[in-house]
Amino acid sequence: MSQWKQIQQLDIKFLEQVDYFYDDNFPMELRQVLANWIESQDWETASNHESMATVLFNNFLIQLERQCSQEQNFLHRHNLKRIFHQIQVKYKTNPLHMAAVICNCLREERRILSTASMQEQGPLEKSMQNSATLEKLKVLDNKVAVIRSSVQMLDQGVKYLEDMQDDFDFRYKTLQLRDPVERNSLTMKQEVTTLQEILNRLDFKRKEILSKIADVIKEIDTLISSQLNPELKEWKRRQQIACIGGPVLIGLDQLQNWFTLTAQSLFQIKRQLDKLGELILKVTYETFMCLKQPCMPTHPQKPLIIKTQVQFTTKVRLLVKLPEVDYQLKVKTTFDKDLPPGKVNRQFFILTNNTKVMDVEESTGCLSVEFRHLGPLSVTEELHSLNFEAMLMLQGLDIDLETCSLPLVVISNVSQLPGGWASVMWYNLLTDDPKNLGFFSNPLRASWSQLSEVLSWQFSSFAGRGLNKEQLNMLGDKLLGQHASYNDCQVSWSKFWKENIPGKSFSFWLWLDSILDLIKKHLLPVWIDGYIMGFVSKEMERALLKEKEPGTFLLRFSESHLGGITFTWVEQDENGEPKFISVEPYTKNRLNALPIADIIRDYKVIADGVVPENPLKFLYPDIPKDEAFGKHYNSQQNKGLISANVSDF
Structure with missing residues (x-):
């Protein structure tokens, strides 16, 4: 039975893991239509030999073009043609990268099949799964939905308040136009009394809405601090474990949905407060994070190791999706921004522009940016960090965003890979502090x-x-x-x-x-x-x-x-x-x-x-x-x- 057929027979929890690593770099549609041909090629060797990678790339396009011509379904044929052109443009000048991507996908499939066949799970894998139980997802979904509903109700309250204000303004201006000789009449006194009652109700309603807004903001603050941020921290811990071969990452899209809905609620409250003449807003930069840890294309299974003079890639992502932010966010990257005291600044620099604009990914709709060309640098046996900073300007606010990669290891020769990977494994196994660059001055023991x-x-x-x-x-x-x-x-x-x-x-x-x-x-x-x-x-x-x-x-x-x-x-x-x-x-x-x-x-x-x-x-x-x-x-x-x-x- 082919590897792809075995994959399709897995339980849904494993299929979700497969879905994670098929993206725009290599769409799953291609894996499906060219399954047998893909599995019959030596992508491992091709990922390290440019001439072989070029041959495989050209043969890949021939196979895909043939599949397009044979496809009877109009929509499927259209999608395959679109993917054909995307792949052609993406990898025409870098077939080695395509070979490495496919090789990595096949490896991940084998790893998942191996995991699915194992009867027992270790404590780390069990802890990773227990951290995202179905019950917890349901609770978070419900909590976010309740907050969104409360904010919508507040909108209605503010609208009612605006109507009351318009009614008061109309009555007050009408009263001002009345003949001054009538001001002492009983009718005028009754109208003044009515206006005072409306004004009192307006004042009460304003205070009531402000109190409800304060309650909702308190709920949001509790949600972010006690549930969303810990959930994001657990996801980052799962990212560490995935970096050293553990279960494939899932669940980030759900996290983005929660953070986006929460951010939308906060900005909606800001608009409500603007109407009321006040401003209360809380924003967290925890929603700005490093999605793809630094990795050399030639060694996709060993992230967080970079070699001098060799290109590597990394990607950051904003977990809040707001249309007004798209294509505006500029990200600046620096090396070793927060070195421990006494450390000498390493001579890292970016060969191209170190500031780039985030783009909307077609497959996920999220904002992300990739930095590729970095080096050269001096080499020691220390851990290092890649920092990312951005300024988000939205609705009159300036919001500082900052995140960093996991600590990475720098090598000058591939013979140092075993030692570098040992460091990456040991660090990510035993600590979840992304800024602990002095970890190996006194490394912890592992059970x-x-x-x-x-x-x-x-x-x-x-x-x-x-x-x-x-x-x-x-x-x-x-x-x-x-x-x-x-x-x-x-x-x-x-x-x-x-x-x-x-x-x-x-x-x-x-x-x-x-x-x-x-x-x-x-x-x-x-x-x-x-x-x-x-x-x-x-x-x-x-x-x-x-x-x-x-x-x-x-x-x-x-x-x-x-x-x-x-x-x-x-x-x-x-x-x-x-x-x-x-x-x-x-x-x-x-x-x-x-x-x-x-x-x-x-x-x-x-x-x-x-x-x-x-x-x-x-x-x-x-x-x-x-x-x-x-x-x-x-x-x-x-x-x-x-x-x-x-x-x-």
Whole structure:
């Protein structure tokens, strides 16, 4: 079954996550009509090779044009033609970007499929889901609706007051035109008394409306401070978790709706107060936020890392949608505006204009702006921040808006990516303070229950399949030593990234990241199928194989090499006892020449006087080798002998 068909069969909560990352950059309509063709292309490689990206871009346009000509439905054909022209204009000069966007979408789909297939959720994912329960949404919807209704009622009250005022003005002016000789008449005295009564009612009604306005403003203040701002803070926390591989972000459009309705109510109250000759208004800049965190197009799965001299993008969004604001808001961006005391200002600068006008996004209707070209800069091991400022002038008010990105890491060479990503993960896992740029001066510890969930997300996000409980237990053994229970164990930043594994020349994260890179570039289909056990100790490996048929084998990642995979099979010695044979790990250099499936198919053991044969018969526990790997074989079998040094790796 194709990946797209699997996606369409997911529950609604997962379909909402899919809907989040399909936008104007790559509309979901294209994913639907070109599903099979898209999945058959190597977007991963194309995203790093311009010539291949250009070829795929041109082929993409040919496929889409063909689909347009075959579409019978007039409206669908019209929409496809419109999208065709948008894509052509958007990516004509930057096909690499399109390849990266599609590659990212396919990765996110695989991650969601992996998440949907997992029976258990970790504490972080559960907390992310519990923060946006259906009941809370209903309560907020109702509260915003009640405030809107109250403001509409106030409008009616102000209108009634205006009518009373007009009636008073008419009576008063009419009375002023009467003959002065009649002023002492009984009729005149009665009319004056009536005018006084109207004036008293006007005064009472004004005070009544002002009191109701004060009550509504108090309700709005409570709504913003106790519900909307905390909900936005929780969304930003979910954004942090999503940055490091967690559940895909949803719910921002709903937040925008709440903030917009609330802002509309406030400005409506302002107009009411203007009519009453007073002004009471409260405005929050929390509705101005960083939607897309800084990210290099070549590494969409690793946001918040930027490289010197390399373009990256970031996007800010205003969560209040008012027609009179559209196309007027200018945003200025600066680096490290609020550095901690004693920090030296880094030499960041923007290569183009650092002030841009926000545009209305066609797909969402929201106001947003992207900054793209930034750098060069000096490099240290500190966290940095990108600030955004704007001035909103509306209905006679000057409202200062300000927000900032999450702390980001700067590198000067791609070899620093593992360390940069380790910093991004650790920070976003353990704190939600966006201005804590001194976090790593005294980094917090992480519990294993937190860290293990994030590690599983890395494999789900980067490689389309998360880690099961047994694999995570093995990683816990490697990082913490053998424990009956890991959940309460605390892991330091130094142990995770800086300290070498005992007896090795590399740290735990560097070892794990090299495995992720190996899977991503050379083992992805086999990993997604679940045929790589991967994380299993030598002791457990032998325990699993010793009772199996001779020729049963399993694949695991090397513990002695960075980015290596080996396989071990079981045979019987002369006494009928199990004998375990492992091969020298295959690294990316060796896998560049031959895929792992072909290595398994064509593997031979060379022995004196014996015809070479393939000792690999069954993938653990008992799957025939060709049944497991057959669909990944190349059509042409290798005629040479594929062998490796047999040892204990």
